[in-house]
Amino acid sequence: MQEPVKAGLLGLGTVGRGVYKILRDNAANITRKVGAPVQISRVLVRDTAKKREVEIEPALLTDNIDDILDDPEIGVVVEVIGGIHPALDYVLAALERGKSVVTANKDMIALHGKELYAAAAAGGVDLLFEGSVAGGIPVIRPLKQCLAANRIQTVMGIINGTTNYMLTRMTREGCSFEHALQDAREKGYAEADPAADVEGVDAARKLAILASIAFNSRITVHDVYVEGITRITARDIAYARELNYVIKLLGIAKETADGVEVRVHPTFIPVGHPLAAVNDVFNAIFIRGDAVGETMFYGRGAGEMPTGSAVAADLMDAARNRLHHVPGLISCTCFEQKPLKPTGLVESKYYVRLQVADRPGVLASIAYAFGDKEVSLASVLQKHTDGEKAEIVLVTHRVREQNFQDALRLVERLSSVDEVSNFIRVEEEI
Amino acid sequence: MQEPVKAGLLGLGTVGRGVYKILRDNAANITRKVGAPVQISRVLVRDTAKKREVEIEPALLTDNIDDILDDPEIGVVVEVIGGIHPALDYVLAALERGKSVVTANKDMIALHGKELYAAAAAGGVDLLFEGSVAGGIPVIRPLKQCLAANRIQTVMGIINGTTNYMLTRMTREGCSFEHALQDAREKGYAEADPAADVEGVDAARKLAILASIAFNSRITVHDVYVEGITRITARDIAYARELNYVIKLLGIAKETADGVEVRVHPTFIPVGHPLAAVNDVFNAIFIRGDAVGETMFYGRGAGEMPTGSAVAADLMDAARNRLHHVPGLISCTCFEQKPLKPTGLVESKYYVRLQVADRPGVLASIAYAFGDKEVSLASVLQKHTDGEKAEIVLVTHRVREQNFQDALRLVERLSSVDEVSNFIRVEEEI
Numbered sequence: 072m073q074e075p076v077k078a079g080l081l082g083l084g085t086v087g088r089g090v091y092k093i094l095r096d097n098a099a100n101i102t103r104k105v106g107a108p109v110q111i112s113r114v115l116v117r118d119t120a121k122k123r124e125v126e127i128e129p130a131l132l133t134d135n136i137d138d139i140l141d142d143p144e145i146g147v148v149v150e151v152i153g154g155i156h157p158a159l160d161y162v163l164a165a166l167e168r169g170k171s172v173v174t175a176n177k178d179m180i181a182l183h184g185k186e187l188y189a190a191a192a193a194g195g196v197d198l199l200f201e202g203s204v205a206g207g208i209p210v211i212r213p214l215k216q217c218l219a220a221n222r223i224q225t226v227m228g229i230i231n232g233t234t235n236y237m238l239t240r241m242t243r244e245g246c247s248f249e250h251a252l253q254d255a256r257e258k259g260y261a262e263a264d265p266a267a268d269v270e271g272v273d274a275a276r277k278l279a280i281l282a283s284i285a286f287n288s289r290i291t292v293h294d295v296y297v298e299g300i301t302r303i304t305a306r307d308i309a310y311a312r313e314l315n316y317v318i319k320l321l322g323i324a325k326e327t328a329d330g331v332e333v334r335v336h337p338t339f340i341p342v343g344h345p346l347a348a349v350n351d352v353f354n355a356i357f358i359r360g361d362a363v364g365e366t367m368f369y370g371r372g373a374g375e376m377p378t379g380s381a382v383a384a385d386l387m388d389a390a391r392n393r394l395h396h397v398p399g400l401i402s403c404t405c406f407e408q409k410p411l412k413p414t415g416l417v418e419s420k421y422y423v424r425l426q427v428a429d430r431p432g433v434l435a436s437i438a439y440a441f442g443d444k445e446v447s448l449a450s451v452l453q454k455h456t457d458g459e460k461a462e463i464v465l466v467t468h469r470v471r472e473q474n475f476q477d478a479l480r481l482v483e484r485l486s487s488v489d490e491v492s493n494f495i496r497v498e499e500e501i
Numbered sequence: 502m503q504e505p506v507k508a509g510l511l512g513l514g515t516v517g518r519g520v521y522k523i524l525r526d527n528a529a530n531i532t533r534k535v536g537a538p539v540q541i542s543r544v545l546v547r548d549t550a551k552k553r554e555v556e557i558e559p560a561l562l563t564d565n566i567d568d569i570l571d572d573p574e575i576g577v578v579v580e581v582i583g584g585i586h587p588a589l590d591y592v593l594a595a596l597e598r599g600k601s602v603v604t605a606n607k608d609m610i611a612l613h614g615k616e617l618y619a620a621a622a623a624g625g626v627d628l629l630f631e632g633s634v635a636g637g638i639p640v641i642r643p644l645k646q647c648l649a650a651n652r653i654q655t656v657m658g659i660i661n662g663t664t665n666y667m668l669t670r671m672t673r674e675g676c677s678f679e680h681a682l683q684d685a686r687e688k689g690y691a692e693a694d695p696a697a698d699v700e701g702v703d704a705a706r707k708l709a710i711l712a713s714i715a716f717n718s719r720i721t722v723h724d725v726y727v728e729g730i731t732r733i734t735a736r737d738i739a740y741a742r743e744l745n746y747v748i749k750l751l752g753i754a755k756e757t758a759d760g761v762e763v764r765v766h767p768t769f770i771p772v773g774h775p776l777a778a779v780n781d782v783f784n785a786i787f788i789r790g791d792a793v794g795e796t797m798f799y800g801r802g803a804g805e806m807p808t809g810s811a812v813a814a815d816l817m818d819a820a821r822n823r824l825h826h827v828p829g830l831i832s833c834t835c836f837e838q839k840p841l842k843p844t845g846l847v848e849s850k851y852y853v854r855l856q857v858a859d860r861p862g863v864l865a866s867i868a869y870a871f872g873d874k875e876v877s878l879a880s881v882l883q884k885h886t887d888g889e890k891a892e893i894v895l896v897t898h899r900v901r902e903q904n905f906q907d908a909l910r911l912v913e914r915l916s917s918v919d920e921v922s923n924f925i926r927v928e929e930e931i
Contacts, residue, residue, distance in 0.1 A: 093650050093792050103836045104649050207793035209647030217639030219534050220523050220813030348778045362523050362810035363637035370796035380792035383650030395827045406533045
């Protein structure tokens with residue numbers, strides 16, 4: 072029997088418990104697949120005296136990171152603390168000491184990926200982070216291995232479970248954003264401060280990670296255009312349905328002739344799109360490659376056991392690579408530096424909802440304003456609200472962002488237009 | 502620059518051409534990801550003089566397998582001939598000579614997987630076959646690596662594109678099996694002899710491969726219970742819709758307390774199931790693991806470029822493993838020999854369509870016959886066809902196959918029952 076591969080676990084929160092349980096419950100199979108037992112030999116916690124939700128030998132617990140960093144027997148460090156500090160320092164120290172690192176920390180990878188990969192390369196070790204995007208759904212390894220022969224053209228994903236749950240509620244029940252948020256809080260899907268979720272920042276971090284791998288070019292969270300779902304109303308949801316769309320918060324990354332575009336925003340997608348049926352807290356990532364065509368990866372995007380599943384699998388790979396003396400077998404793939412596409416050049420269709428005066432000629436003046444900036448209209452719905460005011464909903468053809476914004480400014484200035492209530496991008500690609 | 506890893510390609514048909522094109526068109530990226538160029542240095546064809554649909558240097562072509570087997574520079578053999586003979590002999594010979602093998606040959610893997618893995622282990626090389634199941638969709642490597650920490654409970658997939666295309670046509674247009682088959686032939690999706698597709702054998706081969714990996718126990722195509730779609734009528738499709746189901750040809754593999762069940766048959770699945778929206782020639786595999794929960798992998802299940810994508814990715818892995826001197830890093834995972842569940846013990850719900858006499862008491866006698874074998878009914882629709890005859894459609898609760906078959910025999914013998922027109926299994930699991 073091979074000597075066990077020893078790992079240090081940083082953090083025993085939700086994901087840490089999941090990893091610990093999986094390694095314990097599926098130990099026999101994991102041992103056979105790796106070729107040696109994989110053993111959590113030390114666990115870093117803030118308070119070693121605290122009562123734990125998982126049964127764990129007290130002697131394994133420590134509140135001193137050096138007990139793990141200085142232990143030469145520990146070959147792999149599993150970081151599931153989250154956040155930048157102190158996780159980043161711990162991980163860098165582990166890599167520098169030649170320990171492979173497995174992490175589920177999207178904040179850290181999306182911001183410090185380059186630095187971390189450099190440290191992993193210097194240490195000659197693995198840096199694996201499947202758990203950082205879309206919980207248990209395999210997507211990073213599929214991109215790095217299974218689809219590696221493709222030139223990836225598009226990555227488009229529902230990568231935030233909280234907002235997908237909220238939009239699902241709003242779509243099914245016609246309720247408001249506030250009501251859906253309250254519901255998500257009660258179910259434990261939304262945190263006390265839901266900003267990172269509802270404002271799209273969480274999705275932007277994950278998209279930065281996916282896009283970096285898909286396009287072989289480093290993209291950080293700062294490169295991502297971000298819009299959250301806070302402006303989505305029950306009315307927009309209802310119009311989406313009437314027009315045969317659903318609204319999803321999508322992370323969209325595309326490689327185009329003008330550069331790479333990376334954006335997170337609420338999006339109209341056709342009801343027949345594979346992503347349209349992804350509901351509740353489920354995540355899914357749609358990927359188009361030049362050879363494989365359209366693929367999609369679907370599953371639970373968060374949680375103790377799903378994310379634990381991804382982290383445990385990475386740990387198995389890191390352990391196997393150590394056993395065979397090939398740590399770092401598959402490492403950073405950001406070989407290129409591709410330009411970002413300027414936001415004004417990004418093309419999309421747009422849904423626009425306007426409050427206008429209900430009199431002849433108003434629609435013509437709006438159409439004229441759009442036309443003036445070369446924005447042509449695909450469909451227009453005029454809804455009478457009372458004798459004096461009307462609501463107009465229109466969908467444009469594909470147009471550059473700059474032209475659309477210019478046209479919108481013209482429309483806003485029309486005397487017959489009271490308000491631009493909302494505009495939402497429309498993605499037709501299947 | 503590293504020396505190229507040289508590969509011999511056996512076959513230059515649809516998939517072979519795809520592999521060749523992908524390696525040519527994405528060479529720069531492939532080189533960087535592998536760490537060395539991956540080069541097809543020889544191609545085995547039947548007729549070296551034949552005009553090819555892909556531009557290829559004539560000197561690469563050979564009709565003599567020994568030109569590849571005896572070339573010590575060739576480290577990887579890519580087999581895309583298909584079928585058992587001569588592919589099996591060629592692949593075994595390659596493995597014995599210490600060459601890694603990549604194949605998309607489901608027939609061969611489903612029938613000779615054990616023998617092939619033994620040869621790969623003896624030769625100390627890789628045997629990779631992602632392309633053998635579901636074309637370009639990553640599913641074998643996700644099972645072997647990304648979901649490796651899970652105990653897999655269920656694998657349920659649409660893994661034959663031809664029949665999925667036909668069922669999609671039948672569902673959308675209400676057309677007959679024969680019409681759908683004609684359509685599939687005209688589109689090039691069905692072969693001249695469509696038996697392997699429409700009778701479920703092709704799906705059974707792929708299911709055997711998936712189940713072997715999922716449950717770590719060797720399952721061959723002979724272990725799979727197989728029923729095709731030839732008995733599905735437009736009437737069944739219409740009733741499915743009325744009952745809020747769609748009919749799909751599914752491969753279903755489950756591990757239960759009574760053993761492993763593996764079966765391919767037409768199946769009613771709820772319209773809300775992730776697999777229900779998988780249409781046309783698309784494939785999808787739904788996998789449930791104890792940690793990850795529900796996941797699904799979706800994409801194109803066949804074709805030059807999609808299957809080429811999977812084969813090229815395997816070739817990249819095999820090449821990388823050779824470069825790092827770790828061929829066979831991840832090999833056979835059939836560590837156990839799990840018993841198969843006897844067919845009579847397999848549990849399911851059933852849809853049944855009956856032609857009966859239209860008179861009082863008939864329904865009661867049918868319900869009584871089912872009840873006699875402990876089959877309880879979840880729903881019953883009685884449709885009058887004329888004054889004398891009626892059609893009854895019923896759905897049972899979950900029941901053992903043996904009880905259902907016994908009950909059906911009782912029902913068939915009832916004087917008021919003219920015919921059992923069809924019965925189809927119903928899968929509710931989401």
